[in-house]
Structure formats: structure tokens, C-alpha cells
Amino acid sequence: MKTVIFGARGYLGTHFSKVFKNALTPRVDISDIGQVVSALEELRPDVVINAAGKTGRPNVDWCEDHKEETLISNVAGPIILLNECAKRNIYLVHLGSGCIYSGDNGGKGFSEEDPPNFSGSFYSRTKAWIDQILKEFPASPDGTGGVLVLRLRMPFDGTNGERNLINKIKNYDHVLDVQNSITYIPDFLEATQKLIEKKATGLYNMVNPGTISPYEIMEMYKEIVDPSKEFERLTSEGLSGITKAGRSICTLNSDKLKGEGIVMKPVKEAVEEALIGVKKMNN
Numbered sequence: 366m367k368t369v370i371f372g373a374r375g376y377l378g379t380h381f382s383k384v385f386k387n388a389l390t391p392r393v394d395i396s397d398i399g400q401v402v403s404a405l406e407e408l409r410p411d412v413v414i415n416a417a418g419k420t421g422r423p424n425v426d427w428c429e430d431h432k433e434e435t436l437i438s439n440v441a442g443p444i445i446l447l448n449e450c451a452k453r454n455i456y457l458v459h460l461g462s463g464c465i466y467s468g469d470n471g472g473k474g475f476s477e478e479d480p481p482n483f484s485g486s487f488y489s490r491t492k493a494w495i496d497q498i499l500k501e502f503p504a505s506p507d508g509t510g511g512v513l514v515l516r517l518r519m520p521f522d523g524t525n526g527e528r529n530l531i532n533k534i535k536n537y538d539h540v541l542d543v544q545n546s547i548t549y550i551p552d553f554l555e556a557t558q559k560l561i562e563k564k565a566t567g568l569y570n571m572v573n574p575g576t577i578s579p580y581e582i583m584e585m586y587k588e589i590v591d592p593s594k595e596f597e598r599l600t601s602e603g604l605s606g607i608t609k610a611g612r613s614i615c616t617l618n619s620d621k622l623k624g625e626g627i628v629m630k631p632v633k634e635a636v637e638e639a640l641i642g643v644k645k646m647n648n
């Protein structure tokens with residue numbers, strides 16, 4: 366399958382490029398129809414992976430002050446890809462987010478059927494809008510085309526990357542102690558490859574089973590990586606004064622993925638594996 370990755374120079378796009386080694390990675394503004402059409406006509410891919418989007422630097426607070434750019438890249442761009450890929454029967458894989466929910470849905474976690482219920486940040490609102498738009502477009506009848514939306518949350522791995530959740534929270538003096546769903550990138554990439562092989566379509570929650578808090582991750586960090594690490598516990602009430610935009614705290618249910626026979630490892634095992642990797646990187 367000929368694959369094109371848009372947004373290949375971003376954090377997740379770089380990970381995708383390493384796994385999809387033969388993928389083409391053109392520099393295309395996905396919100397520019399002309400550029401998208403030229404790339405699709407020239408490269409004629411079977412699969413387009415959309416890892417492009419505005420996520421904000423240093424964090425999603427940026428999106429509060431850059432709403433037009435965020436809207437254009439996170440909503441208009443993917444709609445252009447949806448339309449142009451559908452015309453050419455290209456299978457579109459879009460990176461969505463689980464940061465469109467709040468809470469644990471009575472302990473069950475939110476499934477792909479639950480409507481988004483978190484609107485505390487502009488970034489999350491754009492991700493929720495496009496998520497709900499893309500889910501309206503099922504696979505084409507002949508088995509080509511179709512749209513797969515991968516909803517991940519707070520990705521982490523065993524590297525020194527600055528966008529790795531572990532490396533972000535290790536710099537905080539106060540660390541949030543609230544349970545969350547999170548995504549281990551190696552498991553995520555393996556599961557994604559399997560979904561693409563199956564030509565799965567629709568929404569998929571791509572999180573490791575179980576929940577953990579950033580504070581618990583730091584307790585494991587202290588044990589595995591650096592016993593001298595000091596940090597304090599932060600509650601969700603304490604977080605509200607610190608960030609400009611709200612932050613989603615939620616649990617996603619990953620039963621749909623499991624139903625496909627695709628299993629990501631339990632979250633604590635995944636964190637342990639990542640921390641061993643981080644320790645090796647530090648030595």
C-alpha cells in the first residue's frame with residue numbers, strides 16, 4: 366500500500382515515519398486545497414495518514430490566542446482531506462484525541478459511542494468537532510476509501526523527546542494526582558498498523574487499558590529512573606489556576622479495539638517499560 370503522511374515532521378508524524386518507512390512525506394499545507402490535490406494527484410496514495418494539526422507550543426494554551434489558525438488546521442484541513450480522499454477512494458487515517466471528554470463515565474470510561482462532553486479548551490473543541498464530523502463518513506461500499514479516526518491521549522514512550530508525557534511531567538514541581546487514560550506510543554503504532562491492515566473505519570479509542578495519574582507515574586519514575594526526584598501532589602482544583610485553558614481529565618474505554626483482537630498492554634506495564642527506556646537514555 367502506498368502511504369502518504371501529512372504532518373510528518375511533528376511529534377507523532379515523526380513516529381509514524383519511522384514505522385511506515387516507505388511512506389512519502391510531502392510538505393503540504395492540508396488547509397490548502399490546491400496543495401492537497403496536487404500531492405494526491407502526483408503521489409496517488411492508497412492511504413493518507415493525517416498527523417498534521419495545531420497542538421500549540423509550549424502547550425495547548427497557545428490555541429486560545431490563535432483560534433483561526435487552530436480551526437483551519439484542525440477542522441478545515443481534515444475536511445479537505447476527507448473530501449479529496451473520498452473522491453479518489455483513498456483510505457484516510459486521522460489522528461484524533463481523547464481530550465474531548467471529562468470524567469470516567471460512572472467507572473465505565475467513555476466509548477466511541479459517547480458524545481464529547483469536554484469543552485474547556487479551544488484545542489479540545491476543534492478536536493471534538495472534527496471527530497464528530499469524520500465519524501459520519503463510513504467506508505466506501507467497494508472496500509476502498511473510508512475514514513479511520515485514532516483517538517489517543519497524552520502519548521508517552523521511552524525516549525528523551527520533549528513532547529513525551531514522562532519528560533513533560535518530570536519538569537513539574539507539582540504533579541496532578543488524578544486518574545487518566547494515556548497512550549504508549551509503541552503499542553499505539555503496533556495497534557494502528559493492525560487496524561490499517563484490516564482497513565478498519567470509524568472512531569477508535571487508542572489508550573492502554575486501565576488508568577494512572579501523572580503523580581503515580583512520577584512515583585514510578587522516582588523508583589526506576591531517579592531516586593532523588595522531588596515533587597508534590599497537585600489536585601484537579603489546584604490545576605484550574607495554573608493553566609489558561611482547561612485540561613481534559615478522563616477515562617476512555619478501549620473495548621472496541623479489544624473487540625478487533627488488538628490488545629495494548631496494561632497501562633502500568635507500559636509505563637514501567639517506558640521508564641526503563643528513559644533510564645537507559647539517561648545513562
Ligand SMILES: NC(=O)c1ccc[n+]([C@@H]2O[C@H](COP(=O)([O-])OP(=O)(O)OC[C@H]3O[C@@H](n4cnc5c(N)ncnc54)[C@H](OP(=O)(O)O)[C@@H]3O)[C@@H](O)[C@H]2O)c1
Nearest residue numbers: 372374375376377394395416417418420438460461462517
Ligand atoms: N501529542 C499529543 O498529546 C496528542 C494527543 C492526542 C492527539 N494528538 C493529535 O495528533 C496530531 C499530531 O500531534 P503532534 O503531537 O504530533 O503535534 P505536533 O508535534 O505539533 O505536530 C503537528 C505537525 O502538524 C503541522 N501542521 C500544523 N498545521 C498544519 C497544516 N495546516 N498543514 C500541514 N501541517 C500542519 C505542524 O507544523 P507547525 O508546527 O509548523 O504548525 C507540526 O509539524 C494532532 O492532530 C493532535 O491533535 C496529539
